[in-house]
Amino acid sequence: MKLKPPGFFKKSFRCKVIFISIFIMLFTCFSVAGFFVYNQSRSLEDSLKERGVLLASVFAQTARLGIFAENMDLLQSPVKGILQQPEVIRVAVFGSDGNLLYAASEGAEDSKAESGAPHAGIEDQLYERISSSESAVYFDSSERLQVWSAVFSIPGYSRQESLFYEEQEQSKQPRVIGFINIDISKKGLERKVEGFLIKAALMVIGALIAGGLLIFLVINSITSPLNRLANSIKTLGRQGDAEPVPVDTEDEIGRLAVAFNELSESLRKRQAENLQLEGQLRQAQKLEALGTLAGGIAHDFNNVLSPIFGYTEMSMDELSENDQLYHNLQQVLLAAGRAKELVKQILAFSRQSKKRKTPLQVQIVLKEALKLLRASLPSTIAINEQIDSNCNSVIADPTDIHRIVMNLGTNAYHAMREQGGELNVVLEEKKLNKEDIRGMSLDLSPDRYVRLSVGDTGQGMDKKTLQRIFDPYFTTKTAGEGTGMGLSMVHGIVKGYSGDIRVKSEPEKGSLFEIYLPCLESDAPGNGAGAEWPVPGGTEHVLLVDDEFQVACMLKQMLEQMGYRVTMCTSSADALAAFEAHPESFDLIITDQTMPNMTGDELARELISRRKDIPVILCTGFSEKITEQEARSKGIRAFLMKPVVKRKLAVTIRDIL
DSSP: OOOOOOHHHHHOHHHHHHHHHHHHHHHHHHHHHHHHHHHHHHHHHHHHHHHHHHHHHHHHHHTHHHHHHTOHHHHHHHHHHHHTSTTEEEEEEEETTSOEEEEEETTEEOOSOOOSSOTTOOOHHHHHHHHTOSSOEEEEOSSEEEEEEEEEOOTTOOGGGOSSOOOOOOOSSOOEEEEEEEEEESHHHHHHHHHHHHHHHHHHHHHHHHHHHHHHHHHHHHHHHHHHHHHHHHHHHHHSOOOOOOOOOSSHHHHHHHHHHHHHHHHHHHHHHHHHHHHHHHHHHHHHHHHHHHHHHHHHHHHHHHHHHHHHHHHHHTSOTTSHHHHHHHHHHHHHHHHHHHHHHHHHHHOOOOOOOEEEOHHHHHHHHHHHHHHHSOTTEEEEEEEOTTOOOEEEOHHHHHHHHHHHHHHHHHHHTTTOEEEEEEEEEEEEOHHHHHHHTOOOOSEEEEEEEEEEOSOOOOHHHHTTTTSTTOOOSOTTSOOSOHHHHHHHHHHHTTOEEEEEEOTTSOEEEEEEEEBOSOOOOOOOOOOOOOOOOOOOEEEEEOSOHHHHHHHHHHHHHTTOEEEEESSHHHHHHHHHHSGGGOSEEEEESOOSSSOHHHHHHHHHHHOTTOOEEEEESOOSSOOHHHHHHTTOOEEEESSOOHHHHHHHHHHHO
C-alpha cells in the first residue's frame, strides 16, 4: 500500500521545509542528547564500578584479619564502615571454602555465620575467576552491581607480624583465605541518568524552539517573496496584468522577481498590441459581415428595383409629358433612383477598398451619408443641415469622408437615444489666419479649409472623458455597444489628410465636433447633363437569361419595344440548351451573373467556346466574384450594373452590335 502525504504537505512548500528541518533538528538533537546521556551513564557506571572496586580493595585489607581468624566481631566493624558508604546495600564475607562467615544489609545484620551454601552461590567458575585475580570482579544486573573480591594472605609476613598464632614463615606466594561481596544499588545511578535525561530533554526543547524560530524566520524570508510572486502570477493569469513585485534582495529570489517584472511588462505590451489587433480584426470582421450582408441586399434589392425602373420607363414612353400620370411616374423613377443610390452607399460603407485620394466635393458625400444616417436614426432625433454647396473640393477618399460622418452621427445618436434631441450638421468653407489657429489651438497652417461641424444636444462629456476620447479602445458605451475605435479612426483619417479636429462639450449641454480639411485652390467644372436623344433600337435576335422571372419579363418587354426579337430563359441550363440547338440564330446574349448551377460568366464561357463571335452582355446587381475587367478578359463585351436603365441598355447594345 502506497502512503500518501497529507494535503497540506503537498500544497505548502513552507510546511515541507519546516517539517524536514524540524525532522533533521529532532534527529540531530536526539542523537546528540542520546550520545550525551549514553556517555554520562557510562561514565557514572564506570565511576560506580571503580568505587565498588576501591571499596572491595579497602574492605579486603580491613577484613583480612577477621577472615583469617573467622571472627565475626572483627568483621562487624569493617562491614558497618562499608555499609555506611552511599548506595551500598549489602556486604557479605565468605571463607576460603565458600561458606558465609558474616553478612549484613542496609538496616539489618546477621550476627552469626550461616553455614552451608555460599551467598548467591559461589560457583566453581566464579571461584576460579576470583581466586585467580588479585583485583575485584563485578557482575552487573539491572538493579545492582555485585563486586566480588578474593582476600589473600599477606605474602612473606614474619612471626612478629602474626597477631594470633605462630607458624613457620610462608612462601612469598599469597593464598586465598576468603571472599567478600559488596552489593551496590544502581538507583542513584538511575536517578542521575534520569537527571541527565531531563537536562537533555530541556536542551532538546530549547534547541527545537530556538531552531524552529530561526527556521521559521529563514523560511518566511524565502516563502513570503515566493507567495507574493505566486499571487502576482495568479493575478497576471486572471486579469492579464499585475503590479510589479518588489525586489528586496539581489539573490536568486530577487532575480526571479526582476524576471517576473520584465515578463509582466512584456506581456502588458503584447496584450496592448493584441487588443489593438483584436480591435482591428473585430472591425474587419464586422465590415466583412456587413459587406456580405450588403452584397446580398444589393443583389436582391437591385433585382427588385429593376422591374420598377423598367416598367416605369416603358410606361412613361407611352404617355405624353403633359399627362399627370407621366409626372407621377417621374416621381416613382426618382424614388427608385434614391433607392439605387442608397444601395450604393451601403456598399461603399461596407467595402474595404484601397483609398483613392481624388479631388472630392465633401458636400456630395455628406448629403448621401446623411440620407443613410437618417434612415438608421429614430424619429426622436431631428437632423438639421446647413450645407454650403459652393465649398471647394478637398483631396480625400469618399469612403473616409463617409466613415467620418457615420461615426460622428453614431456617437451623437448614443448621446441622445434616451431623450431624443437634434443633430446639427454644418459644412462651410472658412479661411483661417494665425490668430484664428492660435485661438482655437489647431495644428494647422494659415489657409482655406472646409469645416465640417457635427453637434448634438445629448448628455455631453466631462473634462476627464474629453482628454481620452481619441484614445484607441476608450469608450463610455456599455459592453457590446462599441469597440472604442470610432473616434480614434476619425482622428487618424483627419490627421492623414493634414487636417485637424477639435471638440467642445460640457455635461448635459451636448457636444460639438469641428473638422478642418484643407481645400483645393479651385474646382474643376462639373459635368452638365447632356442633351437627350431618341432611344436606339434594332431587329436582332437576343437570348435573354435571368433566373428572376419578373426581371426577365420586364427586360423582354423592354427589348421588344426597342424592336428586338427575344428568346427568354430563366435558367442557365435552358439557355445553354437553346443556344446549342440553334447557335447561329442568335445575335446577342444578355445574361444575369448570379444564377444557380451556372453563373453568368460560366455560361458566357460555354457559349463563347461554342461560337467565338457571339457578343455577351453581363448584368449583375452585386458580385464580389467578378469585376468589369475580369469579365472583359473572359470575352464578355459589356458589363452592366442593375437596375438597368433603358437608355443605358439600348446604347450598350448598339455599341456592341
